Amino acid sequence: MDELGFGNGLLSTLEPGLLERLAPRPRLVAIARGEVLIGHGQALDAVFFPVSGLIGILAETSDGEAVDSGLIGREGGVGIFEACGSRQFSAEAVVHVPGRAVRMAAAAYRQLFELSPNLRTAVHRYVEQCISETRQTLLCTVTHDMDAQLSRLILEALERGHLGDTLPLTQGTMARILGAQRSTISECLARLEREGVLARKRGALQVGDPAALEATACNCRAAIRVSNDAIWRSDEPSCEAVLAAE
Numbered sequence: 001m002d003e004l005g006f007g008n009g010l011l012s013t014l015e016p017g018l019l020e021r022l023a024p025r026p027r028l029v030a031i032a033r034g035e036v037l038i039g040h041g042q043a044l045d046a047v048f049f050p051v052s053g054l055i056g057i058l059a060e061t062s063d064g065e066a067v068d069s070g071l072i073g074r075e076g077g078v079g080i081f082e083a084c085g086s087r088q089f090s091a092e093a094v095v096h097v098p099g100r101a102v103r104m105a106a107a108a109y110r111q112l113f114e115l116s117p118n119l120r121t122a123v124h125r126y127v128e129q130c131i132s133e134t135r136q137t138l139l140c141t142v143t144h145d146m147d148a149q150l151s152r153l154i155l156e157a158l159e160r161g162h163l164g165d166t167l168p169l170t171q172g173t174m175a176r177i178l179g180a181q182r183s184t185i186s187e188c189l190a191r192l193e194r195e196g197v198l199a200r201k202r203g204a205l206q207v208g209d210p211a212a213l214e215a216t217a218c219n220c221r222a223a224i225r226v227s228n229d230a231i232w233r234s235d236e237p238s239c240e241a242v243l244a245a246e
């Protein structure tokens with residue numbers, strides 16, 4: 001396994017030796033909190049594959065209202081759909097949790113996509129996963145209360161970012177992800193804090209009672225897990241299986 005691909009689910013499926021053939025060669029870069037990796041409406045000249053940290057995708061109205069449409073961690077990639085399509089990014093990719101990512105020129109990524117049947121299979125499944133999760137989140141938004149949605153978000157962000165028990169997401173970011181007022185998020189967090197489920201510490205949440213948080217979270221978590229298991233179930237090795245074997 002090329003060490004560049006180490007730790008990213010999609011790149012971990014690559015046939016050996018392919019990354020070395022790309023020009024320019026992909027690089028492992030640090031990604032800092034608040035850094036905009038791809039700007040709104042920007043022509044896509046690079047794509048990113050996180051190996052740690054979390055990246056949000058922000059959609060904005062012309063008068064500045066913003067919604068964060070999800071968190072991308074080491075299971076996925078940023079800009080990889082658009083790089084093979086319009087080559088424009090219609091949102092903004094911003095780092096919420098710092099870490100590292102493989103930065104790859106968009107042209108090199110298109111070359112890699114052509115060269116690698118394994119990557120094409122993985123990206124097709126990842127597309128399906130993203131669509132399925134978006135559908136479930138829409139359903140969640142209209143059917144589940146904010147305590148349940150927020151608990152789900154915290155648990156899923158911890159898992160996706162491999163962050164243990166501490167989530168360095170701001171209340172503003174959580175509000176944008178859930179399409180809620182920041183004050184509503186603050187009230188929910190205060191309630192969870194009073195119940196001893198978590199503590200707010202210097203811009204981060206520390207989860208002290210994950211079982212209680214799980215009990216508060218909605219059943220969308222289970223629905224997404226079942227869907228993702230079905231998407232990635234195959235005779236071929238899954239991203240997670242490849243990662244686990246490394």
Ligand SMILES: [Zn+2]
Nearest residue numbers: 140144218220
């Ligand atoms: Zn839900």
